[in-house]
Amino acid sequence: MSYGGIEAGGTKWVCAIGTGPGDLREVVTFPTTTPEETIKRAGDFFTSDGSVAAVGIGSFGPIDLRPDSPTWGRITTTPKPGWASIDIASALREALQVPVAVDTDVNAAALGEHRWGAAVGLDTFCYITVGTGIGGGGMANGRLMHGLQHPEFGHMRIPHDRERDPFDGVCPYHGDCLEGLASGEAIRARWGSAAEDNSDERVWSLEAEYLALGLVNAITMLSPQRIVLGGGVMKQPQLLSLVRARVSSLLAGYISARELDGDLSEYLVRPVLGDRAGVLGSLELARESV
Amino acid sequence: MSYGGIEAGGTKWVCAIGTGPGDLREVVTFPTTTPEETIKRAGDFFTSDGSVAAVGIGSFGPIDLRPDSPTWGRITTTPKPGWASIDIASALREALQVPVAVDTDVNAAALGEHRWGAAVGLDTFCYITVGTGIGGGGMANGRLMHGLQHPEFGHMRIPHDRERDPFDGVCPYHGDCLEGLASGEAIRARWGSAAEDNSDERVWSLEAEYLALGLVNAITMLSPQRIVLGGGVMKQPQLLSLVRARVSSLLAGYISARELDGDLSEYLVRPVLGDRAGVLGSLELARESV
Numbered sequence: 001m002s003y004g005g006i007e008a009g010g011t012k013w014v015c016a017i018g019t020g021p022g023d024l025r026e027v028v029t030f031p032t033t034t035p036e037e038t039i040k041r042a043g044d045f046f047t048s049d050g051s052v053a054a055v056g057i058g059s060f061g062p063i064d065l066r067p068d069s070p071t072w073g074r075i076t077t078t079p080k081p082g083w084a085s086i087d088i089a090s091a092l093r094e095a096l097q098v099p100v101a102v103d104t105d106v107n108a109a110a111l112g113e114h115r116w117g118a119a120v121g122l123d124t125f126c127y128i129t130v131g132t133g134i135g136g137g138g139m140a141n142g143r144l145m146h147g148l149q150h151p152e153f154g155h156m157r158i159p160h161d162r163e164r165d166p167f168d169g170v171c172p173y174h175g176d177c178l179e180g181l182a183s184g185e186a187i188r189a190r191w192g193s194a195a196e197d198n199s200d201e202r203v204w205s206l207e208a209e210y211l212a213l214g215l216v217n218a219i220t221m222l223s224p225q226r227i228v229l230g231g232g233v234m235k236q237p238q239l240l241s242l243v244r245a246r247v248s249s250l251l252a253g254y255i256s257a258r259e260l261d262g263d264l265s266e267y268l269v270r271p272v273l274g275d276r277a278g279v280l281g282s283l284e285l286a287r288e289s290v
Numbered sequence: 291m292s293y294g295g296i297e298a299g300g301t302k303w304v305c306a307i308g309t310g311p312g313d314l315r316e317v318v319t320f321p322t323t324t325p326e327e328t329i330k331r332a333g334d335f336f337t338s339d340g341s342v343a344a345v346g347i348g349s350f351g352p353i354d355l356r357p358d359s360p361t362w363g364r365i366t367t368t369p370k371p372g373w374a375s376i377d378i379a380s381a382l383r384e385a386l387q388v389p390v391a392v393d394t395d396v397n398a399a400a401l402g403e404h405r406w407g408a409a410v411g412l413d414t415f416c417y418i419t420v421g422t423g424i425g426g427g428g429m430a431n432g433r434l435m436h437g438l439q440h441p442e443f444g445h446m447r448i449p450h451d452r453e454r455d456p457f458d459g460v461c462p463y464h465g466d467c468l469e470g471l472a473s474g475e476a477i478r479a480r481w482g483s484a485a486e487d488n489s490d491e492r493v494w495s496l497e498a499e500y501l502a503l504g505l506v507n508a509i510t511m512l513s514p515q516r517i518v519l520g521g522g523v524m525k526q527p528q529l530l531s532l533v534r535a536r537v538s539s540l541l542a543g544y545i546s547a548r549e550l551d552g553d554l555s556e557y558l559v560r561p562v563l564g565d566r567a568g569v570l571g572s573l574e575l576a577r578e579s580v
Binding site for chain 2: 140158173213219221225254
């Protein structure tokens, strides 16, 4: 029995067939173009294999995840041209005639890390990705975080010292929310070069400040047992240790837990599955749906 | 079969015997003095009745709620003199020889509202209290929010425009965290008079701004189906409608859900159980423990 997984991103889609990290039979990656073309390409990939019993999708969003909603499975307010109101799940279900499960990209990645990675055995944790945008999800009480819709960590508000950083932020909805100030897009817009190419100490100390404020808010609101930090921006070599140090100093010893003592190296961690967390978690979404 | 409930606050304790809002046989309230005296008074109250099968405690905190911890049930880093490391639960269990369940005051109130009040039928919601301090709890996926310890909403960081409000905040750990800026204690320290006596428009528009920022962070991080707002400060008559309007404008239409359309009057609500939410929820904690 094989499953299909799709990490449906705003820039690229990763599709895989298999059952887990040790059995990943085929993986393809292609750019996100029009909805019709992109969904057809994914459908063709799974059809040509012919063996998948179900497909899981970890999608960019926001996406309507309310089981009782007439627009379930649709991308809602995305600024990405052409993708608003697109129903990825139904289109693939019709094309493939198998069950299709859908969740956010970050909840899928969280599920992957829970099954095989940095969150095995935990019941309340976060997975946060810092890339072109900032997203967050995870589990609370042993199940993926849902509710009214799904978490949108990137859009929390954090302190913004305009004397230190007069940049207005890039979020089209909120300006200087966390994503507006600290996403890869914000770094490029503020500093004028790609984040990956920039080793300026000021860039990364400011980035660490904003991410640490966001993480402190996640810690005070959710009390996660661990936070997994993925995404392209987090690959910058010195960033994670700067973030750990700043989170520790912002918490100021208020919350008593041995996990928050010391250098936080067991508490704020990288995904064990690396860039494969999303697509592997999507396979697990598929498996759980049947 | 009766249960005992204790709303163990930093200023006063409310103890009740009964099974719910329609059957609240006895209620006493007394000031929080020394741990020994306060715990003994609660113990004597339940002993003299003799009928309680279990006691539930909704306590001020932070409190150690990890079932595997050697310091389970103890108040941890409170600045309240004499109360750090006090083990309320064990002391009462020994005195009464019945099961004793403990959770935070806000989780207890959330449980009460879930059983009988504003959160019946919901599985992911928040209960936030704005009083002397600010606390938050609730349910995620149908169970009270726990994790590393428990949520500490009051200590999230929010934007603080020092030109509009040069006040440094009153939190001894974090200065201008949400509680530091918007608790009843902060209002008194900033404006020089008790919050309840102050009808100055500037006081309440600033208060609404901070609370709205905190609520937006709760919405983006937890995606609650509803938020219940209790506590003494929230009794100020114009505050709730100011908060609703500001939350709506800060969200800026980003999250698609009918609950977030309109004036939020069904989304940001007062506790149906009013000031009894905590002690009634504590009864329910007791009932669930046996």
